[in-house]
Structure formats: structure tokens, C-alpha cells
Amino acid sequence: MSHATVPKQLTKTVISARKLVKKYGDFAAVDGISFDVPAGESFGLLGPNGAGKSTTMRMIGGVSQRTSGELSIMGLDPERNGPEVRAHLGVVPQQDNLDDEIRVRDNLIVYGRYFGLPYSYLRHKADELLEFAQLTDKAKARVDSLSGGMKRRLTIARSLINEPKILLLDEPTTGLDPQARHILWDRLFRLKEQGVTLVLTTHYMDEAEQLCDRLIVVDKGRIMAEGSPASLIQEYSTREVLELRFGSQRNSTVAGQLEGIGERLETLPDRVLIYANDGEAALEQVRHRGLHPVTSLVRRSSLEDVFLRLTGRSLVD
Numbered sequence: 001m002s003h004a005t006v007p008k009q010l011t012k013t014v015i016s017a018r019k020l021v022k023k024y025g026d027f028a029a030v031d032g033i034s035f036d037v038p039a040g041e042s043f044g045l046l047g048p049n050g051a052g053k054s055t056t057m058r059m060i061g062g063v064s065q066r067t068s069g070e071l072s073i074m075g076l077d078p079e080r081n082g083p084e085v086r087a088h089l090g091v092v093p094q095q096d097n098l099d100d101e102i103r104v105r106d107n108l109i110v111y112g113r114y115f116g117l118p119y120s121y122l123r124h125k126a127d128e129l130l131e132f133a134q135l136t137d138k139a140k141a142r143v144d145s146l147s148g149g150m151k152r153r154l155t156i157a158r159s160l161i162n163e164p165k166i167l168l169l170d171e172p173t174t175g176l177d178p179q180a181r182h183i184l185w186d187r188l189f190r191l192k193e194q195g196v197t198l199v200l201t202t203h204y205m206d207e208a209e210q211l212c213d214r215l216i217v218v219d220k221g222r223i224m225a226e227g228s229p230a231s232l233i234q235e236y237s238t239r240e241v242l243e244l245r246f247g248s249q250r251n252s253t254v255a256g257q258l259e260g261i262g263e264r265l266e267t268l269p270d271r272v273l274i275y276a277n278d279g280e281a282a283l284e285q286v287r288h289r290g291l292h293p294v295t296s297l298v299r300r301s302s303l304e305d306v307f308l309r310l311t312g313r314s315l316v317d
């Protein structure tokens with residue numbers, strides 16, 4: 001055993017959900033989901049819009065009451081011990097809810113006052129967090145002058161004011177451009193290195209692959225699969241995928257002639273996917289059958305392929 005390996009019995013579970021259900025009338029937005037998150041893990045809920053991810057996060061954060069099931073955060077029930085649970089949590093909601101009326105640094109200080117934290121601590125902590133969020137030179141700027149990526153970083157900085165052990169992030173990078181996303185991922189990595197437990201929702205498979213040690217794939221309020229990104233891909237997909245485009249009219253008609261190549265075939269409106277461990281060899285077989293796609297691409301399988309296999313649908317509409 002290496003020195004870095006933490007014995008399993010010492011890994012504390014910080015979030016435990018059992019048969020969690022949230023109903024709106026007769027409709028179950030969350031329909032009996034169970035999972036455990038050990039301390040220090042980066043845990044993801046991956047699923048399309050409407051899967052029930054935000055609802056689950058709101059129950060963890062203690063701002064939405066569950067219909068049934070059990071939930072424990074650091075051994076506490078968020079419904080019965082709201083303030084104690086919130087003291088351990090940092091929350092980054094899906095929509096930034098910063099105060100536009102006050103300046104960047106003051107947003108951190110005012111938020112810290114909600115937790116009853118003293119000014120002497122907050123002055124120092126706000127500067128440290130602005131540095132962390134790469135916003136030091138924006139300390140006195142108005143919030144509405146910030147870019148989308150800066151606002152997200154400020155929201156994350158704000159969520160860290162009480163030095164939470166667990167950070168809940170609801171779609172942290174939705175709507176951001178690629179560069180802003182990468183800066184954010186880097187900051188989240190650093191938090192993870194500092195031992196903060198990250199729980200995040202996303203419908204971006206690349207985000208889940210980059211950030212999550214382990215994740216649950218959620219659809220229609222239920223868990224479809226659970227594991228590390230690599231183990232899910234291994235379990236539910238082939239090593240490679242061959243993507244073929246024959247032109248929009250022909251994709252579905254050609255699909256019949258591709259039967260038997262690779263392990264599985266998916267016909268989407270704009271392309272045909274052949275799941276095979278060796279994509280180039282599969283492409284050779286396609287050509288042997290006298291078929292000539294307009295474009296062909298061999299790529300590694302991703303969580304998108306896992307989702308397609310599990311639900312028959314694409315992650316992003």
C-alpha cells in the first residue's frame with residue numbers, strides 16, 4: 001500500500017442520501033435516489049435538463065423539503081438542523097444572485113455578515129478570496145460591469161466565505177465561453193486539492209469527465225448508472241466510436257447496410273455512430289461495403305455515449 005492511500009475505513013461519508021423523493025403534486029421530480037459522498041471527493045450529478053439535479057441539490061442545501069427518504073449532511077438532517085448544515089456548506093446556485101447594487105469586494109463582506117462572521121475576519125478573508133478568484137483588480141468594480149465568467153468566480157468566492165467543507169455547485173459553467181470554463185475548472189481543482197468536497201450538477205459530459213471522481217447519471221429523477229467517468233465508459237461503451245455522416249436524407253437509410261459492423265449502431269438525425277473498439281478497422285469495413293460517407297471521424301468514447309446507451313437520447317437537446 002502506498003503512503004498516499006487512505007484506508008477505506010478512515011474515509012468519512014459527508015453526504016448520504018437514501019431513497020430520496022421530491023414530488024410536485026403527482027409528479028416525482030426526484031424519484032428515489034440513493035448515494036454516498038465521501039469527504040474530499042468530487043461527486044457529480046450528470047443528466048439533461050429536467051432530470052432532477054437542481055431539486056436534489058436544493059434538498060441537500062436544505063432549501064427544499066423532501067417528500068420522503070433520508071438525507072444526512074455531516075451526520076445532520078438539513079431539514080431539522082438547517083443552520084448547522086448551512087455552516088458546513090458553500091452554495092453556488094444555477095443563476096448568479098449577486099448584489100448588483102454594491103461593489104465586488106462588498107458582496108463578499110455583506111454575505112459573510114449573514115453568517116455572523118466578524119469584520120476583522122471578513123476583511124482579510126475577502127482579499128484572500130478575491131485573489132483566489134483572480135478578481136483582486138476588480139475589488140471596487142460594480143458587479144454589473146463583470147463578465148459572465150467573473151460573476152461566476154465571484155459567486156464561488158462568496159460561497160467560500162465561511163470556509164465550507166462541502167461546496168454545492170449547480171451547473172457551474174453553463175453559459176460560459178471555453179476560456180472562462182477552463183479558468184473555473186482550474187479554481188475548482190484547487191479547492192479539491194485543499195480537501196473541499198465538491199458536489200456539482202452538469203449536463204456537460206466534458207465537465208463531468210474533467211472534474212468528477214465519481215458521478216451518478218440521472219434521468220427523469222432516477223439514477224441510471226454510477227461510477228467514475230472511466231469505469232462508466234468502460235462498462236457502457238466501446239473504446240472508440242466511428243461517426244459517419246452520409247447527408248441528412250441518407251443517414252437512416254444507410255444504417256441498415258451497416259448492420260454487423262462494430263458492436264452497436266446508433267442512428268441520430270445528423271449522423272450514424274458505430275461503436276467499436278477499433279474505429280479505423282470499422283471504417284475499413286464500411287468502405288468494403290461500397291459505402292462512402294461524406295465525413296468520417298474516429299474518436300474515443302465519452303460520457304455522452306454512456307448517456308445515449310442508457311437512455312436512447314442525447315444529453316444536450
Ligand SMILES: Nc1ncnc2c1ncn2[C@@H]1O[C@H](COP(=O)(O)OP(=O)(O)OP(=O)(O)O)[C@@H](O)[C@H]1O
Pocket residue numbers: 024029047048049050051052053054055056
Ligand atoms: N417548483 C416546482 N414545481 C413544479 N415542478 C417543478 C418545480 N421545480 C422543478 N420542477 C420540475 O421538476 C423536474 C426536475 O427539475 P430540476 O430543476 O431539478 O431539473 P434539473 O435536472 O436540475 O434540470 P435543469 O438543468 O433544467 O435545472 C422538472 O421537470 C421541473 O419542471
